[in-house]
Amino acid sequence: MGARLREVHMPCRYRIDAERRLVITTAWGRMTFAEMQAHQDQLAADPHFNPEFNQLVDATAITEANISVDEAKMLASRRLFSPTSRRAFLGSGLSILAAGRLMQAFAHIAKGREQISVFHERNAALKWLGLGSLPQNALQIAKQEPGQ
Numbered sequence: 001m002g003a004r005l006r007e008v009h010m011p012c013r014y015r016i017d018a019e020r021r022l023v024i025t026t027a028w029g030r031m032t033f034a035e036m037q038a039h040q041d042q043l044a045a046d047p048h049f050n051p052e053f054n055q056l057v058d059a060t061a062i063t064e065a066n067i068s069v070d071e072a073k074m075l076a077s078r079r080l081f082s083p084t085s086r087r088a089f090l091g092s093g094l095s096i097l098a099a100g101r102l103m104q105a106f107a108h109i110a111k112g113r114e115q116i117s118v119f120h121e122r123n124a125a126l127k128w129l130g131l132g133s134l135p136q137n138a139l140q141i142a143k144q145e146p147g148q
Contacts (some may be wrong), residue, residue, distance in 0.1 A: 005023065010035040011027055011028050011030065011035065012026060012032055012035070013026055020131065023115075024056050027062050028062060029062065029063055031060070031064070031065050031069070032066045040080055051081050051085065052081075052084065053081070055085065055086075055088070055124060056090065056126070056134075058090050058122075059091040060092045062091070062093070064095070071090050076103045076106035077106065079113070085114040088117055088119055088128055089116060089117070091120060093143075100116075100118040
């Protein structure tokens, strides 16, 4: 069946790679709480989504994450992934990494949740997910902005 690309009408996209049991989410520009929540809703409703899969969230192109502590807690409290899943949050800016750490902390507090870890290097994130690497096109397809 292979990988499936899903377009989200917001500054993010995701791709479900069933072979690698991986969801690749890529976000860019300014992200709001409403957009993050809508992304989670769309992913949960996707018939190809499997909560047992791992996730790589590539937030390196996000310029601003407009999210409060309470909103981060709300996003982290949603149960999309299974307790055996690993979710790697890849970011570059200090505020983006801080938002990822908030999500990580809230998931850690809620026992029986998926594991979340925050990275600033892609290779470290892939290694933590148990992947040596991804084909270049796996990330490029997820990174294409609408109209490309």
